[in-house]
Amino acid sequence: MKVTEHIENANGKTLFSFEILPPLKGQNIQSIFDSIDPLMEFKPPFIDVTYHREEYTFKELPSGLLEKKVVKKRPGTVGICSAIQNKYGVDAIPHILCGGFTKEDTxxxxxxxxxxxxxNVVALRGDAVKSEIYxxxxxxxxxxxxxxxxxxxxxxxxxxxxxxxLNTSATDFCIGVAGYPEKHMEAPSLDSDIYFLKQKIKNxxxxxxxxxFFDNKKFFDFVAKCRKEGITVPIIPGLKPLSTKKQLNQIPHRFKVDLPDELIxxxxxxxxxxxxxxxxIEWCxxxxxxxxxxxxxxxxYYSMGKSDNIKAIGKEVF
Structure with missing residues (x-):
């Protein structure tokens, strides 16, 4: 079932969903099931599975030249989606990136x-790999x-x-895209970011x-701006509970997201x-x-492969 149909069928009730990472290469599917099982009591209608593009490493050859090596640390998005749908009977939503794919690959x-x-799919540009500035x-x-x-x-x-x-078959994907309540890190302004977001909806x-985000006012303001610009599709908030002190520096640096002073x-x-x-947990x-x-x-909810804190939140909210 499409995400939009799940929302329509909920008749105004707020649904619970979450996102998981494919395991590191060498791990098995059980690690995914172990992170999903505790959250199934909240009846998620769909689960997102991220896609991680290849990274580049360089190895020095005896000649002194550098050899470029492509490394994919978290393969398995398609297989995980199939396993989720088969085991749990819920819709799995893979992320699809521009980066790392030709149009034929896509x-x-x-x-x-x-x-x-x-x-369902989520269409994303993707981030620069570690060897790229942009x-x-x-x-x-x-x-x-x-x-x-x-x-x-x-x-x-x-x-x-x-x-x-000749005689091609049409697919029937429901397409999700990303929105940034505090603007994408590369966007010159929030207004310009919403302009391009509107283009994705138009397409x-x-x-x-x-x-x-960690301040709901920023989400509500973002939704209001989107509606003012004529964007009428459902806007789903992404939430993540903080769990370590290091994240006070990591999250603003990596995602360009502000943290409220009170939380800090x-x-x-x-x-x-x-x-x-x-x-x-309490903040979330x-x-x-x-x-x-x-x-x-x-x-x-962005679970990042850990479900205990998401479960604690779910028990208080759903």
């Missing part, structure tokens, strides 16, 4: 998903998420890259999932990470309850 990826009965699109790939959305929509119309194909995306000072004064974890519970009271259709 088309083949989508064909595999369609064969597996997967009806994002570089793949040669013959999509440069922007809006272009990726267009390619998916074309496939939904039965339009493939090869014009010579055919059906819903928005936001970057994490509570964590600064915490005696250890156990105390930080509890602060993060308060965020969640306010969002539910506001009639937000879905709360989407």
């Amino acid at each position: 088309e083949n990826f989508l064909i595999d998903l369609d064969f597996l009965g997967i009806e 994002f570089k699109p793949e040669k013959e790939g999509n440069e922007y998420a809006s272009e990726l959305v267009t390619q998916i929509v074309n496939l939904n119309k039965g339009i493939y890259l090869d014009d010579d194909l 055919g995306a059906s819903y928005i999932v936001t970057q994490m 000072m509570e964590i600064v004064k915490a005696k250890d990470n156990d105390a930080v974890r509890q602060i993060g 519970i308060a965020q969640s309850k306010e969002l539910v009271a506001a009639g937000i259709p879905v709360l989407h």
Whole structure:
């Protein structure tokens, strides 16, 4: 079932969903099941599975030259989605990136998903790899998420890259895209960011999932700006409970997300990470309850492979 259909069928009730990471190469699928099992009591209608593009490392050869090596640390997105749908009977939503894919790679990826009965995807540009200062699109790939959305929509119309194909079958993907309540790190302003977000919707995306935020006012302001610009699709907030003191520096640096002063000072004064974890849970519970009271259709939690704190939040909210 499509995400938009899940929302419509909920009749105003706020749904619970979450996102997982594929395990590191060498681990098995049980690690995924172990992180999902504790959260199934909250009846998630769908679970997102991230996609991690290849990274580059360099090895020095005896000649002194450097050899570039492609490393994929977290493979398995498609297999995990299939396993989730088979084991739990809920919709699995794979992330699809521009980075690391040619348009042909993307088309083949989508064909595999369609064969597996997967009806939803999240279309993302993706971040720069560690060896890049700025994002570089793949040669013959999509440069922007809006272009990726267009390619998916074309496939939904039965339009493939090869014009010579006859009697093509159309796919039927529901497309989600990312939104940034505090703007994307590379965007010059929030208004310009929303301008391009509107383009993704115009191209055919059906819903928005936001970057994490820790101040609900920023989310509500973002939604109001989107509505003012004519964006009417569901906007799903992304939430993440803090769990370590290091995240006070890591999250603002890596994601360009602000943390409220009150939350910062509570964590600064915490005696250890156990105390930080509890602060993060309580803060996220308060965020969640306010969002539910506001009639937000879905709360989407970034679990990062750990479910204990998400479960503690779910028990208080759902």
